[in-house]
Amino acid sequence: MNEVMNLQKKIGFIGTGNMADAMIKGLVNNFQDIYKKMYVSDKALDKAEEMAKLYDLNLCQSNVEVVKNTDIIILAVKPNIYRYVLEEIKGYVTNNHILISIAAGISIDFIQGYFDYPIKIVRTMPNTPAFVGEGMTAVTANSEVKHEELETVLNIFNSIGKADIIDEKLMDMIPAVSGSSPAYVYMFIEALADGAVLQGMTRDKAYQYAAQAVMGAAKMVLESGKHPGELKDQVCSPGGTTIEAVYTLEKNHFRGIIIEAMEDCTTKTKKLTGK
Numbered sequence: 001m002n003e004v005m006n007l008q009k010k011i012g013f014i015g016t017g018n019m020a021d022a023m024i025k026g027l028v029n030n031f032q033d034i035y036k037k038m039y040v041s042d043k044a045l046d047k048a049e050e051m052a053k054l055y056d057l058n059l060c061q062s063n064v065e066v067v068k069n070t071d072i073i074i075l076a077v078k079p080n081i082y083r084y085v086l087e088e089i090k091g092y093v094t095n096n097h098i099l100i101s102i103a104a105g106i107s108i109d110f111i112q113g114y115f116d117y118p119i120k121i122v123r124t125m126p127n128t129p130a131f132v133g134e135g136m137t138a139v140t141a142n143s144e145v146k147h148e149e150l151e152t153v154l155n156i157f158n159s160i161g162k163a164d165i166i167d168e169k170l171m172d173m174i175p176a177v178s179g180s181s182p183a184y185v186y187m188f189i190e191a192l193a194d195g196a197v198l199q200g201m202t203r204d205k206a207y208q209y210a211a212q213a214v215m216g217a218a219k220m221v222l223e224s225g226k227h228p229g230e231l232k233d234q235v236c237s238p239g240g241t242t243i244e245a246v247y248t249l250e251k252n253h254f255r256g257i258i259i260e261a262m263e264d265c266t267t268k269t270k271k272l273t274g275k
């Protein structure tokens with residue numbers, strides 16, 4: 001529990017699916033008593049009810065009730081649902097609220113377009129490792145958001161991992177690198193584990209070895225200050241085992257496939273708002 005975190009604002013979640021779950025869990029773990037200040041709603045009331053029960057949050061019967069009770073509203077619905085939710089809540093959102101988008105492809109202009117007056121909007125792209133306090137969130141805000149308000153938003157996302165302010169121009173590519181990328185990393189871990197099982201290791205041990213290796217390697221990149229290529233070279237003993245594996249990966253376009261998948265991810269992100 002981070003003692004310095006003292007959030008005065010009330011936070012609402014509209015939509016209680018996977019990403020909301022990850023963020024709520026992360027927040028509950030990092031801000032003492034925050035559950036008392038969190039409000040949730042979902043089209044499927046039973047889902048919101050389950051979430052409210054699990055974390056002792058305030059359950060709202062409607063999205064409008066979330067807006068009426070909170071200062072910071074996190075729109076945690078799918079991008080194609082934003083239009084309906086914005087239509088529903090627009091009469092209740094004031095310039096004192098901060099609206100946070102976590103959706104792929106939803107721009108600040110798209111949200112502002114629903115209002116006749118300027119609204120404080122923060123566009124973000126988090127990821128599900130927020131669940132364990134290791135999220136990565138890209139953040140961009142419009143000029144209505146005051147410096148101290150942006151600090152509060154950054155505090156929220158920093159409490160569930162790392163947050164970074166970026167230019168909105170880059171927002172559409174963030175899913176490719178961090179929003180969606182946990183899925184490819186899980187596939188990589190699964191593949192490593194399958195390879196280990198093929199060679200006789202038990203499934204449980206295989207996941208543990210593979211995940212710990214991935215986490216350790218990621219930590220080396222983040223903490224050693226060394227280039228990933230240099231770290232890779234340190235593992236490749238001359239004439240050894242690793243370089244054999246590296247050669248096979250290179251022959252099969254390991255890096256190229258990932259870069260191509262990221263291109264597809266961004267193309268899809270742009271399609272979500274018809275760009």
Ligand SMILES: NC(=O)C1=CN([C@@H]2O[C@H](COP(=O)(O)OP(=O)(O)OC[C@H]3O[C@@H](n4cnc5c(N)ncnc54)[C@H](OP(=O)(O)O)[C@@H]3O)[C@@H](O)[C@H]2O)C=CC1
Nearest residue numbers: 015016017018019042043044076077078079102103104126
């Ligand atoms: N999952 C991830 O890793 C990440 C997701 N995001 C973004 O988060 C957002 C949510 O994604 P995710 O959590 O995966 O999706 P989910 O489908 O898991 O969650 C969305 C929730 O919103 C509910 N919902 C649908 N319509 C409404 C409505 N009108 N009012 C209130 N609630 C509604 C859904 O109910 P029902 O299922 O019944 O439709 C569902 O419970 C998306 O915009 C996505 O781009 C961002 C980063 C990472």
Ligand SMILES: O=C(O)[C@@H]1CCC=N1
Nearest residue numbers: 103104175179180181
């Ligand atoms: O798959 C999706 O659309 C969402 C956005 C980023 C991660 N998941």
